[in-house]
Amino acid sequence: MSYQVNEQGFYGEFGGAFIPELLYPNIEELQENYLAIEKSPEFQEEFHQLLKDYVGRPTPLFLAKRLSEKYGAQIWLKREDLCHTGAHKVNNTIGQILLAEKLGKKRIIAETGAGQHGVATATVCALKGLECIVYMGEKDIERQAPNVARMKMLGATVRPATSGSKTLKDATNEAMRDWINNPEDTHYIIGSVVGPHPYPDMVARYQSVISEEIKKQMDGLPDYVIACVGGGSNAMGAFYHFLDDKEVKLIGVEAAGLGVDTDKTAATLTLGTPGVLHASRSIMMQDKDGQVIEPHSISAGLDYPGIGPAHAWLKVSDRAQYMAVTDAEALEAAVEVSRLEGIIPALETAHAFSVLKDLDLKPTDRVVINLSGRGDKDMNTYMEELNLL
């Protein structure tokens, strides 16, 4: 079975490019060029040089001794939190800014939830001297204030999305509308493995450096690779080079919000059904009329009612397993990792740690957790929720 995208942009029944005709030229241009550009020696050289000297790759694979002791297994942390800007998101924005440059684009737009992707986009735009506009839900602007300030300091314009749930889904709608209105000079840097083909494959390729490094850094294969999933880019990056190694168990962790049995949740794969959102066919949270259900998660980066089509396919074809973790469990895990390892994780990432307690681990098991980002941006939420003042 293939877990890679086919020529029409589908992973099994999921994926495709369900775009309004207004976006057809933009998407066609990307579909026709993204692979050739990625494979060109100039792109490869600049991409790897920037990942090394600017982002700080390879990121370490750290054996977390006290966590290992607590859970009775060997737990390794892939330190994406040490990337420049503090999360894995920058791997993708480096790739896409080089692509945008090759396509001659002058103006960059992006959507952001937690603000990590927005910061990573503002960063590469500053690096390349390109105009940058980031759409962000009004609710997320409030709960991720430090990242809003970072984007502004980097010279980006942050535009609030005020429709719907005022979170990531609505920011994505606004970014797509901007692209429709500016079809010629603008490149849209989508921040996860979502959206129309070729985005899911393109973003997965740029993020695949994560699993490429894990493979080199480990002696043999891990038993588990665990990552949180919002749209699914850090998970896809961590899974990518293990997809055909069937003995490696792949676990994606989504946000259950207040619980999968409540209506305040973002557990898309646990609760969702097939549908089309943001121009790709995947699994999504919707009511019986096909209207999108507004999600909830304490973590802005996981607060999304859809998921990348590749994950929908990995789930239905049983290649990966998806679990859901509540707001409260994530907070508890964030405290635990901070106190056991001296690493404050992003709230998104904390979800991934929280499943350790639910797995049936053996002392010989080698578990890799993708530590997708650091928790600085979440200090406001941590202070409030954990009474740190």
Added chain:
Amino acid sequence: MKNKLTELLKNKPQNLLNIFYTAGYPQLEDTTTLLTALENAKVDLVEIGIPFSDPLADGPTIQESSKIALENGMSIEKLFSQLENNTPKVPVLLMGYLNPVMQYGLEAFCKRCQEVGVDGLIVPDLPMYIYQTEFKEVFEKYNISNIFLVTPQTSEKRIREIDDNSNGFIYAVSSASTTGSKTDFSAAADYLGKLKDMELKTPILTGFNIKNQQNFNDACKYVNGAIIGSEFIRQITDVEDISKAATNFVASIK
């Protein structure tokens, strides 16, 4: 059952006025109030929007009307039953995003469209190749026309391909934009002139930025007619008598 749209378009008439509004807006039962008013005002076609939670090709006016319509309890089933009790006399198109249609079920949807007198569909996020491979057969089985969009960025080759695959009209977006966003129509003249010169077999209606009689007349110099959406919605928002507002607006255009 005859398709009123293909009947209307058979001889490629000129100066067609197509009015768009959102089903269930401003009040749930206004769908048919407006339909009747527009029929009496002698518009040539009516396009009714099925509200969706995430209308990504629409600007603020239609977004807002969709949101209110959903809050009013609008749904596809409700729309069908409204039309069923008020069989449309003019050609009626539904404009709706793909996801609600898919959840309803494609075959069931097209069947109901035919039963209640809907002649054509505009599904902005249904790409041509998916239409051809997965949808065309069902549309044809129930005699439903599929309307494609073209924009100033659409290549000539693709316009010709769309022309070959169309069985209603082609919806020419007058400038690349979400609905209702630009104020100036004049920039579109060039583009519509080019479309006219291509001598397509399918009639063309243009839409998105038409607001008044001047725009309408300008558009009709080049193509078969025009679609007014956002401006019409503004005209029926916050008014006492929507029928009267609709009638007056149509009279001001044509």
